[in-house]
Amino acid sequence: SAVISQKPSRDICQRGTSLTIQCQVDSQVTMMFWYRQQPGQSLTLIATANQGSEATYESGFVIDKFPISRPNLTFSTLTVSNMSPEDSSIYLCSASEGDEQYFGPGTRLTVT
Amino acid sequence: GESVGLHLPTLSVQEGDNSIINCAYSNSASDYFIWYKQESGKGPQFIIDIRSNMDKRQGQRVTVLLNKTVKHLSLQIAATQPGDSAVYFCAEINDSGTYKYIFGTGTRLKVLA
Numbered sequence: 001s002a003v004i005s006q007k008p009s010r011d012i013c014q015r016g017t018s019l020t021i022q023c024q025v026d027s028q029v030t031m032m033f034w035y036r037q038q039p040g041q042s043l044t045l046i047a048t049a050n051q052g053s054e055a056t057y058e059s060g061f062v063i064d065k066f067p068i069s070r071p072n073l074t075f076s077t078l079t080v081s082n083m084s085p086e087d088s089s090i091y092l093c094s095a096s097e098g099d100e101q102y103f104g105p106g107t108r109l110t111v112t
Numbered sequence: 113g114e115s116v117g118l119h120l121p122t123l124s125v126q127e128g129d130n131s132i133i134n135c136a137y138s139n140s141a142s143d144y145f146i147w148y149k150q151e152s153g154k155g156p157q158f159i160i161d162i163r164s165n166m167d168k169r170q171g172q173r174v175t176v177l178l179n180k181t182v183k184h185l186s187l188q189i190a191a192t193q194p195g196d197s198a199v200y201f202c203a204e205i206n207d208s209g210t211y212k213y214i215f216g217t218g219t220r221l222k223v224l225a
Binding site: 001004031033040041042044092094096099101102103104105106 | 201215
């Protein structure tokens, strides 16, 4: 199974600023995903990030707010732009090996 | 740290008893299902999966049952241990080829000593 790491593990940011979250996979994977998990809630898919193409965003999420990079088969970044307190959440990346998805530990973001 | 299961339904089970966690899924065309375990401060961890052409699959201490007629999935944990305390999510793939998961609402399992 793929091992996934994320940086930072947590951050406290001021409203109006942006934060870039990094996701590193220990093997080459075609598909990576970014999720948001608000306190006490389930996971909501933000976007699918495939290497060599633009990310595909789910309803309610837009590229201007959550730009994503996927420069190679082991790495992706998610930026949370112009943050507001409503963006306070856990952000998780995952990588797909066939049907199975493996998750990183998450980045806990607090916006003040 | 803050629990991801603060507002989720909670199942409390005595240590050593069996646990049954239920999940209703949304799409009758979904063909692949997974159960994940999420401990506080960690990402979801794969437990067991099942395809739609099966109705039961067993792992080590865990069994997943799939009832396609009523779109219901359950996770059975035998001889529940304190280390099983976590939030459990089911997930379905309902758009074959995209590998996109739809996650259920989750259940918090508390194991009582």
